[in-house]
Amino acid sequence: MNDTIEWKVEGMSCTNCALSVEKVLKSKGAQNVSVNFIGGEVSFTKPVNDSLASIEKEINQLGYHIANGASEENSPQSKKFFRNHLQRFLFCLVFTIPLWLHMFVHAGILMNEWFQLALTIPVFLVGMGFFGKSGWRSLRKGVPNMNVLVAVGAIASFAYSLYGTFSGNPESFMFYETTATIITLVFMGNWLEDRSVQQTRVALDSLVVSQKIQANMIVYAENHEEHILQIDSKSLKSGDLILIKSGEYVPMDCKILSGSASIDESILTGESLPVEKGQGSSLIGGSMVTDGNVKAYVTATGKDTVLQNILKLVKEAQAEKPPMQQLADKISAIFIPAVLAITLLCFLGNYFVADYSFSTSLLRSIAVLVIACPCAMGLATPAAIAVGLGRAAKHGILFKNARSLEVFKDIKQIVFDKTGTLTTGDFSISNHSITGDVSEEDFKKIIFSMEKFSNHPIARTITKNWKTGNTIIWKKIEEIKGVGIKAEDKQGNVFWVASYKKAKDLTQDLSHNIYLIKNDTLLGWVDVQDKLRPEAQEVVNQLHAAGLKTILLSGDNEQKCAAIAKQTGIDLFFAEQTPEQKLQKIAALNASQPTAMIGDGINDAPALAKATIGISLSDASQIAIQSAQVILMNDGLKNLPLALGLGKHTYTTIKQNLFWAFAYNIVAIPIACLGLLSPSFAALAMGFSDIILGFNSIRLRWKNVL
Secondary structure (H helix, E strand, O other), X not given: OOOEEEEEEEOOOOXXXXXXXXXXXXXXXXXXXXXXXXXXXXXXXXXXXXXXHHHHHHHXXXXXXXXXXXXXXXXXXXXXXXOOHHHHHHHHHHHHHHHHHOOOOOXXXXXXXXXXXXXXXXXXXXXXXXHHHHHHHHHHOOOOOHHHHHHXXXXXXXXXXXXXXXXXXXXXXXXXXXXXXXXXXXXXXXXXXXXHHHHOOHHHXXXXXXXXXXXXXXXXXXXXXXEEEEEEHHHOOOOOEEEXXXXXXXXXXXXXXXXXXXXXXXXXXXXOOOEEEOOOOEEOOOOEEEEEXXXXXXXXXXXXXXXXXXXXXXXXXXXXXXXHHHHHHHHHHHHHHHHHHHHHHHHHHHHHHOOOOHHHHHHHHHHHHHHOOHHHHHHHHHHHHHHHHHHHHHOOEEEOOHHHHHHHHHOOEEEEXXXXXXXXXXXXXXXXXXXXXXXXXXXXXXXXXXXXXXOOHHHHHHHHHOOOOOOOOOOEEEEEOOOEEEEEOOOOOEEEEEOHHXXXXXXXXXXXXXXXXXXXXXXXXXXXXOOEOOOHHHHHHHHHHOOOEEEEEOOOOHHHHHHHHHHHOOOEEEOOXXXXXXXXXXXXXXXXXXXXXXXXXXXXXXXXXXXXEEEEEOOOOHHHHHHOXXXXXXXXXXXXXXXXXXXXXXXXXXXXXXXXXXXXXXXXXXXXXXXXXXXHHHHHHHHHHHHHHHHHHHHHHOOOXX
């Protein structure tokens, strides 16, 4: 059985970088390859016929660095003299500044070709050590990267200058400062680009709790005396007992055994107000105890915690390629060969057709090489999506895939479930009546014994209020979506706890929530009360203000649906819908215009999967969460307008980025070809083109999207 390998690869800054790494892995036989250059995460299934060391070596040879690879673990220190682009830039800058001075200060030594050569050689060697090696190896792998263009430009200007120096006619061939400037400024641009890419991850990185959190582990001596040991949270295991004091972080997911506390869960939900929790309540690793002390036992550690699973889903969503990115990838893949061809045509056109000198034609060709920027096209979509996903996660909105973020732009109508979605789902039993031959005790026992198998909010309310230890052991029991629960006891009696749909042949009174039926005889009914979520009306108003149509789709009776629709201002409602009818209704709505569905129950799962976008609440049933593409983690609807706004504005940012990326290259390359831009300024422009994209994407962090 093959293992899944997860690496942290440093130095990737665009789609072209990711494509290079992906091609190396696939050429080595790796399967299930996923490369996310924004976060530097690379995962793949370990190939059978190749070692990890050889794969790591090839990736390192492309100019990237595997921070947690085999060679990193086996050697405490890297042998590389330069670890990042900032170090390379600063080193080269020391030698490049004197070369710039000769353009302003006409001192004898500054104009000397041998002095300029001596200053250029260290810069050239450092440049070729990175750009040259990386470019050459990328060509050998069949995925030429941007470093090919930089290396060819630097080699051409250096070779031309070197020829002049040794031919005895240096005045006509002095382009040493061009060589040094190209290398130095591209290193600066790469450093700034890395910084801008890192900034797109700020919101997501803030979700990662420090790995050095200390936990107070409770242990008992032989005489049952309690002791508190401080240990690293990473050493905790499921089942360990811990003490969490006021002001401390919850080290891992756990459940409270004793005590009560106010918990700040803003790291997960975006909600700043603390939540009161007591015995039996679950605590999420990474949240903070703001007041109170609790004893708890650990329920999940490491990759199994809620926060780590959320981070995993967000990173997987980042690694996905939405439709717009796939187009940019195709263009990026042929961009380098196209630029090399344009460069050759530029030189030939200037030298033979326009009759410019060899020096002028060469300089213009070098400017074309240097100013072309494939990274801009590769960075346009992932940068915007990384910021959008990060801000969403920070506010308790979890997108399972990047496509959902992009598709939100098309949504024209929002369909709501009622119970547990528009309402709180915190029911209370308001009334019940026994109409058949059954005692009060047996009536409650039968209903509890059946409802405990359901995750429906009404079922949870009944099991909470009518809990008993003397339960019935059923021969067979099943939940029928949209109807209720059917059970058969050992004597062959068939019971139903169901909605009016099942009881309509037994009574004309359709006003009750739950009907208990035994062998087609009505034994009684139960009424429950539910409250509208306090934010529901405001959310509906915000959606209307955004031009969206709102629809209520519920299995509840028409009277209750009409009341909720009127109270919230929802445009249209459909009552008494089975899961099959909900599915058909969503399909019909989807056919008319793109539709988002938000629900929380088992009966909503098919409709959630069918909708253009399925949205679930964090306390929904597992099947509803699995069927949805978006999860609202703050136990409410408050952030639904933010989710929609982020989707639309992320798409707008992607369009702006792609427009800039294409416009930059379409305009810049001809300008360089016509000689209106020197190679030095071309290198500077190329570096800042990516920074502009990064800044435009980062604006999503604070931009008003509502």
